[in-house]
Amino acid sequence: MADRLITASARSEDEAIETTLRPRNLDEFIGQRKLKENLSIFLDAAMARSEPVEHVLLYGPPGLGKTTLANIIAAEMRVNIRTTSGPAIEHPGELAAILTRLNRGDILFIDEIHRLSRIVEESLYPAMEDFAWDIIVGKGAASQSLRLSLQRFTIIGATTRMAMLSSPLRDRFGVTYRIEYYDEDALVQIVTRSANLLGVEIDDQASREIGRRARGTPRVANRLLKRVRDFAQVRADGVIRQSVAVEALGRLEVDELGLDEVDRNVLITVIDKFGGGPVGIDTIAAATSEDADTIMDVYEPFLIQMGFLARTPRGRVVTPRAYLHLGRKAPARAGISDEWQAPLL
Numbered sequence: 001m002a003d004r005l006i007t008a009s010a011r012s013e014d015e016a017i018e019t020t021l022r023p024r025n026l027d028e029f030i031g032q033r034k035l036k037e038n039l040s041i042f043l044d045a046a047m048a049r050s051e052p053v054e055h056v057l058l059y060g061p062p063g064l065g066k067t068t069l070a071n072i073i074a075a076e077m078r079v080n081i082r083t084t085s086g087p088a089i090e091h092p093g094e095l096a097a098i099l100t101r102l103n104r105g106d107i108l109f110i111d112e113i114h115r116l117s118r119i120v121e122e123s124l125y126p127a128m129e130d131f132a133w134d135i136i137v138g139k140g141a142a143s144q145s146l147r148l149s150l151q152r153f154t155i156i157g158a159t160t161r162m163a164m165l166s167s168p169l170r171d172r173f174g175v176t177y178r179i180e181y182y183d184e185d186a187l188v189q190i191v192t193r194s195a196n197l198l199g200v201e202i203d204d205q206a207s208r209e210i211g212r213r214a215r216g217t218p219r220v221a222n223r224l225l226k227r228v229r230d231f232a233q234v235r236a237d238g239v240i241r242q243s244v245a246v247e248a249l250g251r252l253e254v255d256e257l258g259l260d261e262v263d264r265n266v267l268i269t270v271i272d273k274f275g276g277g278p279v280g281i282d283t284i285a286a287a288t289s290e291d292a293d294t295i296m297d298v299y300e301p302f303l304i305q306m307g308f309l310a311r312t313p314r315g316r317v318v319t320p321r322a323y324l325h326l327g328r329k330a331p332a333r334a335g336i337s338d339e340w341q342a343p344l345l
Contacts, residue, residue, distance in 0.1 A: 054174025
């Protein structure tokens, strides 16, 4: 799964190219129009009051720009940003060391904030609310609680698992923004901009071909662009035209809707072995030699978003649209009945 070209999760190869291509301010940020408008008002108001911004929570699928937006907020507010992640902060003392070094208005960006340990999370509450850090000195009856004042700072938390955040932590964020998947037009603009920054010549049709297959995710779009650029350099004249993009992406087994071999294997397994469903997720996992959690968290969301797979109370069902895309003839019962559309328990 980690080696999938179209995975939205960050890969080691992404770090260098994302640093180069990442927009530096809101004007350069493409897509997410409503979020940008609301965020712009939020930042302008804080600047007008000469106050640090409230704590911000960003959530949504991976690869959509949560880290980029955190850096943009810091740039727009003209403050420093310190970046860490939930799993990296193992003890409250490590968090205290970070917070005491922040100056007024500085931003602490915590990626995967839902993975903070409970003891670290609870120690963060007074820091977010009162900008203070409680220290216990001594032991037993002689122990004393001291309160250390902190500079007024901002926490920006990012998560792909909003439901895993505890209510007390969620409630301490002043504003919450959901980042949605990007539409095709926005991805075309992103591909064109990235190609210009990379010094690659690309035509409009090729940009659209890559954007169409990027699964609504800028990270995937940039990764596909990088692969197509390599192909154009070796097998063409270095210019990315539509024919070059189609051939390169075909060799990478990424079809015109962004499905790869793993996606097709899941759908075909359900069709050929289980008559299109309904079938349980554990059965699919056993039949495809994949982990059930991986199927639910990584493969399934995109297939459901595309309307190729449906969750029902009786199990997963392949839809007629998937049969059509795969060039298969849908059986008469391939539609989803009213009974199957009942809410999941």
